[in-house]
Amino acid sequence: MLDPFGKKARKIIEDFGGIEAFLERIPGYIGIDEVLERVTWDGEPPEEVLNAEEWRDLMTFYALLGALALSPYGFEMELVRDKNAEIYLAKLRNAENLEETSLHVKRISEGEIPEKDRLILEKSRHKELSEEDRRKLRIEYKMWLRHFILLWEGSLKDVYIRNSWAYLRRGDLLNLWKKAFERNLERAVNMLYDVRDELPEFYSALREKLSEVAREKFKERIEAMGSVGAQPLRPDLFPPCVKKALEGVGSGMRNYAITVLLTSFLSYARICPNPPRRDVRIKDCVEDLSIIEREILPLIIEAGNRCRPPLFEDQPNEIKNIWYHLGFGFTDKPSLEDSGNSTWYFPPNCDKIRANAPDLCRPDRFCRGIKNPLTYYLRRLYLERGEGGE
Numbered sequence: 001m002l003d004p005f006g007k008k009a010r011k012i013i014e015d016f017g018g019i020e021a022f023l024e025r026i027p028g029y030i031g032i033d034e035v036l037e038r039v040t041w042d043g044e045p046p047e048e049v050l051n052a053e054e055w056r057d058l059m060t061f062y063a064l065l066g067a068l069a070l071s072p073y074g075f076e077m078e079l080v081r082d083k084n085a086e087i088y089l090a091k092l093r094n095a096e097n098l099e100e101t102s103l104h105v106k107r108i109s110e111g112e113i114p115e116k117d118r119l120i121l122e123k124s125r126h127k128e129l130s131e132e133d134r135r136k137l138r139i140e141y142k143m144w145l146r147h148f149i150l151l152w153e154g155s156l157k158d159v160y161i162r163n164s165w166a167y168l169r170r171g172d173l174l175n176l177w178k179k180a181f182e183r184n185l186e187r188a189v190n191m192l193y194d195v196r197d198e199l200p201e202f203y204s205a206l207r208e209k210l211s212e213v214a215r216e217k218f219k220e221r222i223e224a225m226g227s228v229g230a231q232p233l234r235p236d237l238f239p240p241c242v243k244k245a246l247e248g249v250g251s252g253m254r255n256y257a258i259t260v261l262l263t264s265f266l267s268y269a270r271i272c273p274n275p276p277r278r279d280v281r282i283k284d285c286v287e288d289l290s291i292i293e294r295e296i297l298p299l300i301i302e303a304g305n306r307c308r309p310p311l312f313e314d315q316p317n318e319i320k321n322i323w324y325h326l327g328f329g330f331t332d333k334p335s336l337e338d339s340g341n342s343t344w345y346f347p348p349n350c351d352k353i354r355a356n357a358p359d360l361c362r363p364d365r366f367c368r369g370i371k372n373p374l375t376y377y378l379r380r381l382y383l384e385r386g387e388g389g390e
Protein backbone atom coordinates (compact mmCIF):
# COMPACT_ATOMS: atom_id res chain seq x y z
CA MET A 1 0.00 0.00 0.00
CA LEU A 2 1.37 3.37 -1.04
CA ASP A 3 -0.72 5.56 1.23
CA PRO A 4 -2.96 4.27 4.06
CA PHE A 5 -5.22 7.31 3.63
CA GLY A 6 -5.32 7.18 -0.19
CA LYS A 7 -8.23 6.19 -2.42
CA LYS A 8 -7.27 2.52 -2.65
CA ALA A 9 -6.95 2.16 1.12
CA ARG A 10 -10.30 3.85 1.66
CA LYS A 11 -11.91 1.44 -0.78
CA ILE A 12 -10.52 -1.63 1.04
CA ILE A 13 -11.77 -0.27 4.37
CA GLU A 14 -15.20 0.47 2.89
CA ASP A 15 -15.36 -3.10 1.55
CA PHE A 16 -14.92 -4.31 5.14
CA GLY A 17 -17.93 -2.20 6.15
CA GLY A 18 -16.17 0.95 7.37
CA ILE A 19 -13.41 1.77 9.79
CA GLU A 20 -15.02 0.31 12.93
CA ALA A 21 -15.83 -2.99 11.23
CA PHE A 22 -12.30 -3.04 9.80
CA LEU A 23 -10.76 -2.60 13.24
CA GLU A 24 -12.94 -5.37 14.62
CA ARG A 25 -11.74 -7.80 11.97
CA ILE A 26 -8.03 -7.00 12.27
CA PRO A 27 -7.29 -9.23 15.31
CA GLY A 28 -8.56 -12.23 13.31
CA TYR A 29 -5.86 -11.74 10.67
CA ILE A 30 -2.73 -10.43 12.36
CA GLY A 31 -0.89 -10.65 15.67
CA ILE A 32 0.55 -8.01 17.98
CA ASP A 33 4.17 -8.91 17.24
CA GLU A 34 3.61 -8.39 13.54
CA VAL A 35 2.07 -4.96 14.18
CA LEU A 36 5.02 -3.97 16.37
CA GLU A 37 7.45 -4.70 13.52
CA ARG A 38 6.32 -1.36 12.09
CA VAL A 39 7.74 0.59 15.03
CA THR A 40 10.65 -1.43 16.40
CA TRP A 41 13.22 -0.99 13.64
CA ASP A 42 16.25 1.30 13.46
CA GLY A 43 18.01 2.59 10.36
CA GLU A 44 16.05 1.67 7.21
CA PRO A 45 12.50 0.23 7.29
CA PRO A 46 12.66 -3.59 7.10
CA GLU A 47 12.05 -5.26 3.73
CA GLU A 48 9.26 -7.48 5.08
CA VAL A 49 7.35 -4.37 6.17
CA LEU A 50 8.00 -2.53 2.90
CA ASN A 51 6.97 -5.52 0.80
CA ALA A 52 3.99 -6.71 2.84
CA GLU A 53 0.80 -7.47 0.92
CA GLU A 54 -1.51 -4.46 0.71
CA TRP A 55 -4.22 -5.77 3.05
CA ARG A 56 -1.58 -6.80 5.61
CA ASP A 57 0.13 -3.43 5.40
CA LEU A 58 -3.18 -1.66 5.95
CA MET A 59 -4.20 -3.89 8.83
CA THR A 60 -0.93 -3.55 10.72
CA PHE A 61 -1.03 0.23 10.26
CA TYR A 62 -4.68 0.63 11.32
CA ALA A 63 -4.09 -1.68 14.29
CA LEU A 64 -1.62 0.95 15.52
CA LEU A 65 -4.25 3.67 15.06
CA GLY A 66 -6.71 1.61 17.12
CA ALA A 67 -4.14 1.39 19.93
CA LEU A 68 -3.43 5.13 19.67
CA ALA A 69 -7.12 5.92 20.08
CA LEU A 70 -6.76 4.51 23.60
CA SER A 71 -3.76 6.71 24.25
CA PRO A 72 -3.74 9.76 21.98
CA TYR A 73 -1.09 12.48 22.02
CA GLY A 74 1.56 10.62 23.95
CA PHE A 75 5.00 9.39 22.97
CA GLU A 76 3.23 6.43 21.38
CA MET A 77 1.71 8.78 18.82
CA GLU A 78 5.08 10.29 17.99
CA LEU A 79 6.58 6.84 17.54
CA VAL A 80 3.79 5.55 15.29
CA ARG A 81 3.67 8.76 13.26
CA ASP A 82 7.40 9.00 12.59
CA LYS A 83 8.11 5.32 11.90
CA ASN A 84 5.15 4.94 9.58
CA ALA A 85 5.83 8.18 7.74
CA GLU A 86 9.32 6.79 7.01
CA ILE A 87 7.90 3.47 5.83
CA TYR A 88 5.49 5.10 3.40
CA LEU A 89 8.02 7.70 2.27
CA ALA A 90 10.43 4.90 1.39
CA LYS A 91 7.71 3.38 -0.81
CA LEU A 92 6.72 6.71 -2.33
CA ARG A 93 10.31 7.57 -3.25
CA ASN A 94 10.39 4.50 -5.49
CA ALA A 95 6.86 4.76 -6.79
CA GLU A 96 6.27 5.37 -10.47
CA ASN A 97 3.16 7.44 -9.98
CA LEU A 98 2.16 9.56 -6.99
CA GLU A 99 -1.39 10.24 -8.17
CA GLU A 100 -2.61 7.38 -5.99
CA THR A 101 -1.83 9.14 -2.69
CA SER A 102 -4.25 11.07 -0.52
CA LEU A 103 -2.91 14.30 -2.07
CA HIS A 104 -5.04 15.70 -4.86
CA VAL A 105 -2.31 15.74 -7.48
CA LYS A 106 -2.18 15.14 -11.21
CA ARG A 107 0.74 14.37 -13.44
CA ILE A 108 1.34 17.27 -15.81
CA SER A 109 1.09 16.77 -19.54
CA GLU A 110 3.57 17.58 -22.28
CA GLY A 111 3.65 21.28 -23.17
CA GLU A 112 1.54 22.32 -20.19
CA ILE A 113 4.29 24.58 -18.89
CA PRO A 114 5.57 27.13 -21.45
CA GLU A 115 9.04 26.10 -22.59
CA LYS A 116 10.70 29.35 -21.46
CA ASP A 117 9.33 28.85 -17.92
CA ARG A 118 10.44 25.24 -17.86
CA LEU A 119 13.95 26.22 -18.90
CA ILE A 120 14.21 28.48 -15.87
CA LEU A 121 12.43 26.22 -13.38
CA GLU A 122 14.39 23.11 -14.31
CA LYS A 123 17.66 25.00 -14.97
CA SER A 124 17.87 23.20 -18.31
CA ARG A 125 20.78 25.34 -19.54
CA HIS A 126 22.96 24.50 -16.53
CA LYS A 127 25.20 21.94 -18.19
CA GLU A 128 27.11 21.29 -14.98
CA LEU A 129 24.10 19.61 -13.32
CA SER A 130 24.20 15.84 -12.88
CA GLU A 131 21.41 13.57 -14.09
CA GLU A 132 20.35 13.08 -10.47
CA ASP A 133 20.10 16.87 -9.91
CA ARG A 134 18.10 17.24 -13.10
CA ARG A 135 15.66 14.59 -11.96
CA LYS A 136 15.17 16.45 -8.69
CA LEU A 137 14.43 19.71 -10.50
CA ARG A 138 11.91 18.21 -12.88
CA ILE A 139 8.36 19.56 -12.49
CA GLU A 140 6.17 16.48 -12.59
CA TYR A 141 2.92 17.13 -10.78
CA LYS A 142 0.35 19.81 -10.18
CA MET A 143 -2.00 20.36 -7.28
CA TRP A 144 -5.04 22.57 -7.02
CA LEU A 145 -4.07 25.77 -5.27
CA ARG A 146 -6.88 25.54 -2.74
CA HIS A 147 -5.62 22.12 -1.58
CA PHE A 148 -2.01 23.16 -1.82
CA ILE A 149 -2.19 26.22 0.44
CA LEU A 150 -3.63 24.12 3.27
CA LEU A 151 -0.39 22.15 3.40
CA TRP A 152 2.33 24.48 2.12
CA GLU A 153 4.26 26.28 4.85
CA GLY A 154 6.71 28.22 2.70
CA SER A 155 6.23 31.37 0.66
CA LEU A 156 4.01 31.24 -2.42
CA LYS A 157 6.75 33.19 -4.19
CA ASP A 158 8.77 29.96 -4.21
CA VAL A 159 6.11 28.08 -6.16
CA TYR A 160 5.27 28.13 -9.84
CA ILE A 161 1.53 28.82 -10.01
CA ARG A 162 -0.52 28.89 -13.19
CA ASN A 163 -4.29 28.81 -13.74
CA SER A 164 -4.99 27.99 -10.06
CA TRP A 165 -2.59 25.03 -10.04
CA ALA A 166 0.66 24.78 -8.07
CA TYR A 167 3.34 22.95 -10.10
CA LEU A 168 5.57 20.70 -8.07
CA ARG A 169 8.75 18.72 -8.05
CA ARG A 170 8.69 15.22 -6.55
CA GLY A 171 10.60 16.39 -3.45
CA ASP A 172 8.04 19.15 -2.75
CA LEU A 173 5.29 16.63 -3.15
CA LEU A 174 6.83 14.21 -0.65
CA ASN A 175 7.13 17.02 1.91
CA LEU A 176 3.47 17.89 1.40
CA TRP A 177 2.54 14.24 1.64
CA LYS A 178 4.28 13.97 5.04
CA LYS A 179 2.32 16.94 6.34
CA ALA A 180 -0.95 15.48 5.02
CA PHE A 181 -0.08 12.08 6.52
CA GLU A 182 0.46 13.60 9.96
CA ARG A 183 -2.87 15.43 9.77
CA ASN A 184 -4.72 12.38 8.50
CA LEU A 185 -3.24 10.25 11.27
CA GLU A 186 -4.32 12.74 13.92
CA ARG A 187 -7.78 13.03 12.41
CA ALA A 188 -8.20 9.24 12.32
CA VAL A 189 -7.09 8.85 15.95
CA ASN A 190 -9.57 11.52 17.04
CA MET A 191 -12.31 9.82 15.10
CA LEU A 192 -11.50 6.46 16.69
CA TYR A 193 -11.32 8.07 20.14
CA ASP A 194 -15.11 8.26 19.97
CA VAL A 195 -15.45 4.47 19.65
CA ARG A 196 -12.46 3.42 21.75
CA ASP A 197 -14.62 1.73 24.38
CA GLU A 198 -16.05 -0.63 21.78
CA LEU A 199 -12.70 -1.77 20.40
CA PRO A 200 -11.69 -5.42 20.98
CA GLU A 201 -9.31 -6.27 23.85
CA PHE A 202 -6.54 -6.75 21.23
CA TYR A 203 -6.05 -2.97 21.10
CA SER A 204 -5.54 -2.60 24.87
CA ALA A 205 -2.91 -5.33 24.76
CA LEU A 206 -1.29 -3.65 21.74
CA ARG A 207 -1.38 -0.28 23.46
CA GLU A 208 0.48 -1.78 26.47
CA LYS A 209 3.22 -3.14 24.22
CA LEU A 210 3.37 0.07 22.23
CA SER A 211 3.81 2.07 25.42
CA GLU A 212 6.70 -0.20 26.43
CA VAL A 213 8.41 0.38 23.07
CA ALA A 214 7.79 4.16 23.27
CA ARG A 215 9.05 4.37 26.87
CA GLU A 216 12.25 2.60 25.87
CA LYS A 217 12.72 4.63 22.71
CA PHE A 218 12.15 8.01 24.40
CA LYS A 219 13.68 7.05 27.75
CA GLU A 220 15.93 10.08 27.99
CA ARG A 221 13.27 12.61 27.07
CA ILE A 222 10.77 11.04 29.45
CA GLU A 223 13.31 11.11 32.27
CA ALA A 224 14.08 14.77 31.53
CA MET A 225 10.37 15.64 31.59
CA GLY A 226 9.44 13.64 34.68
CA SER A 227 6.12 11.80 34.62
CA VAL A 228 4.16 11.71 31.37
CA GLY A 229 0.97 10.82 33.22
CA ALA A 230 -0.18 12.93 36.18
CA GLN A 231 1.34 16.38 35.92
CA PRO A 232 0.56 19.94 37.07
CA LEU A 233 -2.33 21.50 35.19
CA ARG A 234 -1.63 24.01 32.42
CA PRO A 235 -4.72 26.27 32.41
CA ASP A 236 -3.28 28.27 29.50
CA LEU A 237 -3.76 25.14 27.35
CA PHE A 238 -7.33 24.38 28.44
CA PRO A 239 -10.01 24.35 25.72
CA PRO A 240 -12.28 27.39 25.34
CA CYS A 241 -15.30 25.58 26.88
CA VAL A 242 -13.34 24.80 30.06
CA LYS A 243 -11.93 28.34 30.26
CA LYS A 244 -15.46 29.68 29.97
CA ALA A 245 -16.73 27.33 32.71
CA LEU A 246 -13.86 28.44 34.96
CA GLU A 247 -14.98 32.05 34.60
CA GLY A 248 -18.39 31.15 36.03
CA VAL A 249 -21.64 30.98 34.07
CA GLY A 250 -25.31 31.91 34.43
CA SER A 251 -27.93 29.89 36.31
CA GLY A 252 -29.13 27.85 33.30
CA MET A 253 -25.72 26.29 32.69
CA ARG A 254 -24.21 26.20 36.19
CA ASN A 255 -24.68 22.56 37.07
CA TYR A 256 -23.57 21.32 33.69
CA ALA A 257 -20.55 23.62 33.44
CA ILE A 258 -19.28 23.05 37.00
CA THR A 259 -20.40 19.61 38.08
CA VAL A 260 -20.36 17.76 34.80
CA LEU A 261 -17.69 19.45 32.66
CA LEU A 262 -15.19 21.04 35.06
CA THR A 263 -15.20 18.22 37.61
CA SER A 264 -14.53 15.53 35.04
CA PHE A 265 -12.13 17.57 32.91
CA LEU A 266 -9.95 18.88 35.76
CA SER A 267 -9.75 15.54 37.55
CA TYR A 268 -8.79 13.51 34.48
CA ALA A 269 -6.48 16.22 33.12
CA ARG A 270 -4.61 16.41 36.43
CA ILE A 271 -4.68 12.81 37.64
CA CYS A 272 -5.07 10.52 34.68
CA PRO A 273 -5.00 12.29 31.29
CA ASN A 274 -4.75 9.01 29.39
CA PRO A 275 -6.83 6.49 31.37
CA PRO A 276 -5.64 2.92 30.74
CA ARG A 277 -9.21 1.55 30.78
CA ARG A 278 -12.81 2.66 30.95
CA ASP A 279 -13.56 1.74 34.58
CA VAL A 280 -10.50 3.41 36.09
CA ARG A 281 -10.96 4.78 39.65
CA ILE A 282 -9.21 7.68 41.30
CA LYS A 283 -7.65 5.31 43.84
CA ASP A 284 -5.96 3.49 40.94
CA CYS A 285 -4.12 6.70 40.08
CA VAL A 286 -3.27 8.50 43.37
CA GLU A 287 -2.21 7.43 46.87
CA ASP A 288 -4.23 10.00 48.82
CA LEU A 289 -6.77 12.73 48.23
CA SER A 290 -4.40 15.67 48.56
CA ILE A 291 -4.31 16.48 44.81
CA ILE A 292 -8.09 16.58 44.71
CA GLU A 293 -8.49 18.57 47.91
CA ARG A 294 -5.67 21.05 47.30
CA GLU A 295 -5.64 21.49 43.53
CA ILE A 296 -8.87 20.34 41.91
CA LEU A 297 -11.65 21.15 44.38
CA PRO A 298 -10.51 24.76 44.96
CA LEU A 299 -10.69 25.42 41.18
CA ILE A 300 -14.18 23.90 41.01
CA ILE A 301 -15.43 25.78 44.07
CA GLU A 302 -13.98 29.12 42.89
CA ALA A 303 -15.63 28.64 39.47
CA GLY A 304 -18.91 27.76 41.25
CA ASN A 305 -18.61 30.95 43.31
CA ARG A 306 -18.11 33.00 40.15
CA CYS A 307 -21.42 31.76 38.73
CA ARG A 308 -24.41 34.06 38.70
CA PRO A 309 -25.84 33.37 41.27
CA PRO A 310 -22.98 31.49 43.03
CA LEU A 311 -23.62 27.75 42.70
CA PHE A 312 -22.77 26.47 46.18
CA GLU A 313 -24.61 29.26 48.02
CA ASP A 314 -28.06 28.26 46.89
CA GLN A 315 -27.21 24.59 46.25
CA PRO A 316 -24.86 23.57 49.13
CA ASN A 317 -25.51 19.89 48.44
CA GLU A 318 -23.97 20.25 45.00
CA ILE A 319 -20.58 19.60 46.60
CA LYS A 320 -21.75 16.02 47.30
CA ASN A 321 -22.63 15.75 43.65
CA ILE A 322 -19.08 16.79 42.76
CA TRP A 323 -17.71 13.87 44.84
CA TYR A 324 -20.31 11.66 43.22
CA HIS A 325 -19.00 12.59 39.76
CA LEU A 326 -15.46 11.92 40.98
CA GLY A 327 -16.55 8.38 41.80
CA PHE A 328 -16.82 8.56 45.62
CA GLY A 329 -20.61 8.25 45.90
CA PHE A 330 -22.94 11.00 47.17
CA THR A 331 -20.91 12.27 50.14
CA ASP A 332 -19.10 15.33 51.43
CA LYS A 333 -16.53 13.47 53.56
CA PRO A 334 -15.00 10.80 51.38
CA SER A 335 -11.91 8.69 52.01
CA LEU A 336 -9.72 7.24 49.27
CA GLU A 337 -11.32 3.85 49.87
CA ASP A 338 -14.71 5.26 48.80
CA SER A 339 -13.32 5.75 45.29
CA GLY A 340 -15.32 3.38 43.07
CA ASN A 341 -18.61 3.82 44.98
CA SER A 342 -19.89 5.63 41.91
CA THR A 343 -18.52 6.10 38.39
CA TRP A 344 -15.70 8.58 37.83
CA TYR A 345 -17.38 10.52 35.04
CA PHE A 346 -15.31 11.06 31.92
CA PRO A 347 -15.43 14.53 30.30
CA PRO A 348 -18.42 14.76 27.95
CA ASN A 349 -17.74 14.76 24.24
CA CYS A 350 -17.91 18.04 22.32
CA ASP A 351 -21.23 17.17 20.69
CA LYS A 352 -22.78 16.58 24.16
CA ILE A 353 -21.44 19.93 25.36
CA ARG A 354 -22.84 21.69 22.32
CA ALA A 355 -26.23 20.02 22.91
CA ASN A 356 -26.41 20.71 26.66
CA ALA A 357 -24.61 24.04 27.00
CA PRO A 358 -24.11 25.52 23.53
CA ASP A 359 -22.77 28.81 24.94
CA LEU A 360 -19.74 27.03 26.39
CA CYS A 361 -18.47 25.91 22.99
CA ARG A 362 -16.55 28.68 21.27
CA PRO A 363 -14.06 26.65 19.20
CA ASP A 364 -10.59 27.98 18.44
CA ARG A 365 -8.18 26.65 15.81
CA PHE A 366 -7.00 23.80 18.04
CA CYS A 367 -10.57 22.43 18.23
CA ARG A 368 -10.38 21.32 14.58
CA GLY A 369 -11.03 17.57 14.45
CA ILE A 370 -11.29 17.33 18.24
CA LYS A 371 -14.11 15.26 19.73
CA ASN A 372 -13.51 15.71 23.44
CA PRO A 373 -12.10 18.59 25.57
CA LEU A 374 -9.58 16.22 27.16
CA THR A 375 -8.04 15.34 23.79
CA TYR A 376 -7.90 19.07 23.05
CA TYR A 377 -5.76 19.48 26.16
CA LEU A 378 -3.59 16.45 25.37
CA ARG A 379 -3.10 17.82 21.88
CA ARG A 380 -1.99 21.21 23.17
CA LEU A 381 0.47 19.56 25.59
CA TYR A 382 1.77 17.47 22.69
CA LEU A 383 2.23 20.53 20.47
CA GLU A 384 3.96 22.34 23.33
CA ARG A 385 6.49 19.53 23.56
CA GLY A 386 7.21 20.25 19.90
CA GLU A 387 5.96 16.88 18.68
CA GLY A 388 2.98 17.93 16.61
CA GLY A 389 4.80 19.77 13.86
CA GLU A 390 2.29 22.65 13.87
Ligand code: SF4
Binds near residue numbers: 239241361371
Ligand atom coordinates in the same frame (compact mmCIF):
# COMPACT_ATOMS: atom_id res chain seq x y z
S1 SF4 B 1 -15.02 22.12 20.15
FE1 SF4 B 1 -14.98 20.85 21.97
S2 SF4 B 1 -13.11 21.41 23.01
FE2 SF4 B 1 -13.51 23.03 21.54
S3 SF4 B 1 -14.67 24.57 22.70
FE3 SF4 B 1 -16.16 23.24 21.72
S4 SF4 B 1 -16.63 21.69 23.24
FE4 SF4 B 1 -14.74 22.66 23.87
